[in-house]
Amino acid sequence: MIPCKPTLQRLTLLFLSIFVLSAVTVSAQDGKTLFVSKCQSCHAPDMKTGSTGPALGGVEDRWPDKQKLHEWIRNNKALIASGYPYAVEISKYSPTAMDLFTNITDPEIDAILKYINDVNTGVIGGKKTEKDSENGKESNQNAVIFGVISLILALIAFILMYVNSNLKKLSDDAEGIDRPEPVPFYRNKVYLALFAIVLFIVGGFFVSKGMIGLNRQTGYAPKQPIYYSHKVHAGINQINCLYCHGNAWESKTAAIPSVNVCMNCHKTIQTYSKGPKLYDNEGMEINGTAEIAKLYEYAGFDPKKPDAWDPSKAKPIEWVKIHNLPDHVYFNHSQHIRVGNVQCQTCHGDITGMDVVHQASELSMGWCVNCHRQTKVNFNYSDSTGNQFYSIYQKFHDDIKSGKMDSVSVKDIGGLECQKCHY
Amino acid sequence: MKKLLTIAGCAWMITVLPSCGGNDQPGRAYAPDMVYSRAYETYGSTEDIAKAGAYYNERPVPGTVARGDAFPYPLKHDSIGYAQSATYRNPLSPDSINMKEAERLYLINCAICHGSKLDGNGPLFNGGDGPYTAAPKNFMDAAMKEMTEGTMFHSVTYGKGQMGSYASQLNTKQRWMVIAYIKSKQGGAAGAAAPAAKDSAAATTPAPAPAAAGAMAPVAAK
Numbered sequence: 003m004i005p006c007k008p009t010l011q012r013l014t015l016l017f018l019s020i021f022v023l024s025a026v027t028v029s030a031q032d033g034k035t036l037f038v039s040k041c042q043s044c045h046a047p048d049m050k051t052g053s054t055g056p057a058l059g060g061v062e063d064r065w066p067d068k069q070k071l072h073e074w075i076r077n078n079k080a081l082i083a084s085g086y087p088y089a090v091e092i093s094k095y096s097p098t099a100m101d102l103f104t105n106i107t108d109p110e111i112d113a114i115l116k117y118i119n120d121v122n123t124g125v126i127g128g129k130k131t132e133k134d135s136e137n138g139k140e141s142n143q144n145a146v147i148f149g150v151i152s153l154i155l156a157l158i159a160f161i162l163m164y165v166n167s168n169l170k171k172l173s174d175d176a177e178g179i180d181r182p183e184p185v186p187f188y189r190n191k192v193y194l195a196l197f198a199i200v201l202f203i204v205g206g207f208f209v210s211k212g213m214i215g216l217n218r219q220t221g222y223a224p225k226q227p228i229y230y231s232h233k234v235h236a237g238i239n240q241i242n243c244l245y246c247h248g249n250a251w252e253s254k255t256a257a258i259p260s261v262n263v264c265m266n267c268h269k270t271i272q273t274y275s276k277g278p279k280l281y282d283n284e285g286m287e288i289n290g291t292a293e294i295a296k297l298y299e300y301a302g303f304d305p306k307k308p309d310a311w312d313p314s315k316a317k318p319i320e321w322v323k324i325h326n327l328p329d330h331v332y333f334n335h336s337q338h339i340r341v342g343n344v345q346c347q348t349c350h351g352d353i354t355g356m357d358v359v360h361q362a363s364e365l366s367m368g369w370c371v372n373c374h375r376q377t378k379v380n381f382n383y384s385d386s387t388g389n390q391f392y393s394i395y396q397k398f399h400d401d402i403k404s405g406k407m408d409s410v411s412v413k414d415i416g417g418l419e420c421q422k423c424h425y
Numbered sequence: 426m427k428k429l430l431t432i433a434g435c436a437w438m439i440t441v442l443p444s445c446g447g448n449d450q451p452g453r454a455y456a457p458d459m460v461y462s463r464a465y466e467t468y469g470s471t472e473d474i475a476k477a478g479a480y481y482n483e484r485p486v487p488g489t490v491a492r493g494d495a496f497p498y499p500l501k502h503d504s505i506g507y508a509q510s511a512t513y514r515n516p517l518s519p520d521s522i523n524m525k526e527a528e529r530l531y532l533i534n535c536a537i538c539h540g541s542k543l544d545g546n547g548p549l550f551n552g553g554d555g556p557y558t559a560a561p562k563n564f565m566d567a568a569m570k571e572m573t574e575g576t577m578f579h580s581v582t583y584g585k586g587q588m589g590s591y592a593s594q595l596n597t598k599q600r601w602m603v604i605a606y607i608k609s610k611q612g613g614a615a616g617a618a619a620p621a622a623k624d625s626a627a628a629t630t631p632a633p634a635p636a637a638a639g640a641m642a643p644v645a646a647k
Contacts, residue, residue: 217454224449239556240548242533248594266589267549270559277556283448313590320468326451328460360448 033117034126036110040103049122056095059122062115072111077102105380217328223283223360224322228300229293234277237354243346250335250346261301261316268297272305283358324361325350331367332423341389342412343380348373374417378409495598502583513575517601527606530599534591535607539564543610559587570611574604 037045041058049059065071066088074081074089078100081089120126167184174181187193235241244250249257274280274290282288298305302315327333338344347353351362363369381398382388393399395415401407416422454460474481490497495516500506532541538561540547545563549555562569581600584590595603 213455215452217452217460219451221448222451224451239537241537244533245537245594248533260593262589262593266591267557269589270587271556274556276554318468326460328456329462329464330459 032110033113033115033120036114037117040106041114049118055100056092058118061118071115072108075111075114076104076106105382218364218366219324219326219361220364221360222324223358224324225283226322226358227319228296229280229282229288229290229358231277231280231357232353232359233355233357234274234280234290238277243353251340252336254334254336256335258321261297261319262313264297265301265303265311265313265316268294269303269308269311280357324359325365327365330424332425342377344377370423371418374412377412377417379412379415381410491596493598494596495601497597498578498582500579506583507576507579510575510579511573513573513578515574515578515601515605517598517605519605522602522605524606524609527602530595531603531606534594535603538588543607561588564607564611574608577604577607 041055045055045058050057062068062071065074070081070086070089078089078093079102082093117126171181171184235246236243246259246263247256249255272291272294274294277290280288280290297303297319300317300319301311301313302317303311338349339346349363349365351360353359353362379392380388381392381395381402392415395410398407398410398414402410411417471481488497498513500510500513536547538547538549538557539545540550540561543564545561545566546552547555547561549557550559550561553560564570578600579585580588581591581595581604583592591600
């Protein structure tokens with residue numbers, strides 16, 4: 003009995019710690035995904051700088067009442083209307099009202115708040131990109147160390163084998179036993195077979211990895227005819243994405259704005275002087291005013307004679323397309339952003355922070371399907387803002403009522419059907 | 426020797442090929458003819474269609490009205506048109522205007538300069554600190570409240586002063602919706618006692634005098 007107890011204790015402890023650890027990581031990841039999908043389009047991810055919404059670091063300490071904070075996150079308009087003083091005070095932060103998140107659950111809010119707190123206090127590394135690259139470096143270093151160790155071990159094993167065979171030969175000679183000459187290792191069939199198998203596995207891994215990577219353009223950031231910074235326009239100056247890419251709301255394509263849309267503002271804004279310094283991919287500094295002058299060349303606009311400008315004489319700027327889907331894939335912007343309420347940033351990354359736009363997502367089929375599996379559909383169609391179309395899914399409504407399902411995701415309403423995207 | 430060359434070639438292909446394509450190259454495609462569209466794309470030349478004798482000038486036939494759009498605006502972009510526009514009325518019936526959608530259009534297309542509170546102080550101007558140096562019109566000014574919906578529509582359609590034309594971003598119906606939204610906000614703020622402040626569609630409540638005068642006036646003859 004006595005030796006049994008510590009083992010049992012240890013086992014329980016192990017199980018407990020595994021349970022606790024896994025629970026912590028799950029909630030942290032949930033908090034991050036929730037924050038990225040729901041909050042990050044307006045709140046800065048470092049939790050320390052203000053953006054469309056205020057910096058969120060220490061938000062729980064600022065709010066006098068936790069329950070009210072939850073109410074604010076769910077429906078800030080109702081809380082402001084109720085006259086709660088702190089809500090009224092922060093509603094003055096910006097004329098842009100915060101979105102309503104009426105469907106968010108208490109555990110989800112807690113996960114987000116925990117993530118905010120973790121990032122703010124530095125438990126989770128500050129910036130996402132820095133953290134990722136650090137992780138990458140760490141695993142790279144580990145790989146190098148393991149590689150060196152296994153090389154040394156292999157060398158030692160080889161030397162020992164050599165020594166062993168020499169000793170054997172010596173002892174054989176001493177005892178006068180005559181053995182045939184040993185086969186050198188490069189003609190030894192076992193070694194050759196082993197080598198071939200290893201080469202096949204390692205080579206196969208890299209070849210298949212390369213094949214999968216074909217036409218994946220993640221990170222593609224080509225040089226554009228004009229250095230156009232999304233960070234300056236959509237980030238610092240808060241121009242809505244739909245101001246220029248308005249077609250994304252109404253049609254399949256997001257559309258590239260015509261020159262006259264640029265000129266709506268650049269008729270007046272003729273120099274770049276108030277924003278931060280701009281750098282291209284190679285780290286060369288960009289003269290913003292010279293880039294605006296390039297626009298005037300396309301537009302046929304003379305800053306000295308602004309009234310003489312004829313928009314119909316403008317030439318299109320041939321922007322280089324970054325996000326490209328093959329012809330055999332159907333993708334519709336309006337279906338996602340208008341019907342599905344997906345934020346632009348969900349697929350295009352932190353576009354308001356990019357000077358030079360790069361493709362943030364893989365845009366592979368696995369990536370699409372994964373999102374369709376995870377994304378929940380707003381089935382609350384009885385609400386006037388909801389989508390009446392979902393009323394036809396009687397079975398799902400019954401299942402939700404009876405508790406068989408807690409939510410409906412895109413996969414349940416045909417998001418995984420081949421012919422939804424390939425036809 | 427031949428064997429060695431083959432092995433070296435294979436090794437080179439395995440290591441070098443997948444790493445091709447830096448940040449400024451899109452990388453290799455598995456089946457390029459499926460990836461890069463063969464259809465006529467945005468910047469594609471239409472010369473060969475014209476050579477084949479087909480009518481194609483990238484523009485709809487003159488007089489085309491898009492499905493769901495309002496009837497086109499007849500007045501010309503000149504001083505006569507501008508003067509006539511003062512008596513032109515919004516062709517949309519007030520009940521048919523979805524104010525929520527109109528507000529969305531305003532916030533995207535107009536609020537960047539004219540401000541989400543219609544006070545002429547959007548993020549681009551920002552009290553003169555923003556990059557946009559020309560002060561946008563404050564819709565809450567008495568002068569702007571007196572401006573008729575027709576004149577506003579004329580300015581949004583053709584541009585006025587530093588403001589460009591928004592006809593490429595908003596169709597005729599959407600422009601009228603935005604004008605109706607601005608007018609309802611102006612009326613709502615002026616008549617503090619009127620219930621219009623709550624109900625943004627100020628259709629049933631009496632509008633302030635200038636707007637009403639514009640609405641009563643006969644529609645300009647074509």
